Amino acid sequence: xxxxxxxxxxxxxxxxxxxxxxxxxxxxxxxxxxxxxxxxxxxxxxxxxxxxxxxxxxxxxxxxxxxxxxxxxxxxxxxxxxxxxxxxxxxxxxxxxxxxxxxxxxxxxxxxxxxxxxxxxxxxxxxxxxxxxxxxxxxxxxxxxxxxxxxxxxxxxxxxxxxxxxxxxxxxxxxxxxxxxxxxxxxxxxxxxxxxxxxxxxxxxxxxxxxxxxxxxxxxxxxxx
Numbered sequence: 001x002x003x004x005x006x007x008x009x010x011x012x013x014x015x016x017x018x019x020x021x022x023x024x025x026x027x028x029x030x031x032x033x034x035x036x037x038x039x040x041x042x043x044x045x046x047x048x049x050x051x052x053x054x055x056x057x058x059x060x061x062x063x064x065x066x067x068x069x070x071x072x073x074x075x076x077x078x079x080x081x082x083x084x085x086x087x088x089x090x091x092x093x094x095x096x097x098x099x100x101x102x103x104x105x106x107x108x109x110x111x112x113x114x115x116x117x118x119x120x121x122x123x124x125x126x127x128x129x130x131x132x133x134x135x136x137x138x139x140x141x142x143x144x145x146x147x148x149x150x151x152x153x154x155x156x157x158x159x160x161x162x163x164x165x166x167x168x169x170x171x172x173x174x175x176x177x178x179x180x181x182x183x184x185x186x187x188x189x190x191x192x193x194x195x196x197x198x199x200x201x202x203x204x205x206x207x208x209x210x211x212x213x214x215x216x217x218x219x220x221x222x223x224x225x
Contacts, residue, residue: 007032007080008152008187008217010105011062012039012054016069016077022223024075032217033066034080034106046092047084050110053221059100078103082152085109085142093146106187106217107148109138109156118159128163136171143175143184144206150185150215153192155199164199172206185213190220 006028009019016033023031038047041056057065063079070077083093085107097105111117112134123131135157142151154175158164165171179186186207193200207214218225 003216004029005032005216006030006218006220007078007104007150007215008034008082009220010053010082010190011035011065012052013222016062016065018223020069020073020075020077023071024073028075030076030078032078032080032104034082034217035062035070037081037096040096043093043096046089046096050084050116058095063100080104080106080149081107083148084111085138085145085147087110087138087141089114090145090147099129104146104149107142107145107151108153109135109142109151110140112157117157117161117211121160123161123163125163125208126198128161129165131161132157132163132165132168132180133171136175139175140178143178143182146182150213151179152187152217153189153219154165154186155192155196155203156189158192158196158199169202169206172203173209176203176206176210176212179207180210180212183213185215185216189214190216190218190225 004027011019011033012035019033020031037043038050039052039057041058077103083105112131116201136206139154142148188200
C-alpha cells in the first residue's frame with residue numbers, strides 16, 4: 001500500500017514552495033505543512049526556551065506562503081501548525097492561533113514539566129520510567145484538550161530515554177483508546193520509524209486494537225527528507 005499524504009513537515013529551513021515541489025516529485029497527493037509555533041515571532045515571548053530551527057516567521061507571512069505553495073502544482077497543500085502542549089501556557093498559545101483559520105493543528109509534547117525531552121540528559125532507570133509515564137499522561141491531556149486534529153510522535157521520549165516502563169503497551173493502548181474516544185489521530189512519525197521501528201510497531205498495534213485514527217507524517221525539515 002502506498003502512502004500519498006504527509007501531514008507533518010516544516011518550512012523554516014527552506015520554503016513552503018520548495019517543500020510542495022519536493023512532495024509532488026515524491027508522488028504525494030496531499031501535503032500538510034506544519035511549522036513549529038515557536039518559529040513564529042509573535043510566540044517567542046511565550047516559547048523563548050525553545051530554540052528556533054531557522055529564520056523566524058510571522059503568522060501572516062507563513063500563512064500566505066503556505067496558501068500559495070500549491071500554485072502550478074498538482075497536489076493539495078494544507079495549512080497547519082505543530083503546536084506545543086505545555087500545561088500553564090496552553091491558553092496563551094491557543095490565543096495566538098485563534099486569530100487564524102487552520103486546516104489542522106498538531107499537538108506535540110516536547111517537554112515534561114520543564115524538561116526538554118530531546119536534549120541530552122542522563123537519567124537512571126527509576127527517573128527514566130517515571131518520565132515516560134508522565135509523558136503519556138501529557139499526551140492524553142493533549143488528546144483530551146480538543147485543541148488538535150492529531151497528536152504527534154507519541155514515542156519520541158525514546159530519543160533520549162531508553163528506560164521504558166514495563167507497562168508500555170498498556171500506556172499506548174490507554175492513549176489510543178482516549179484518541180479514539182476524542183476522534184483525534186495519533187501520528188506514525190517518519191523520524192521515529194527510522195530511529196526506533198520496533199517501538200512504532202507497538203504504537204501501531206495499539207491503534208489497530210482500538211481502531212484509532214492514524215496520521216502519517218514525515219517530520220521533514222528540508223525537501224530532501
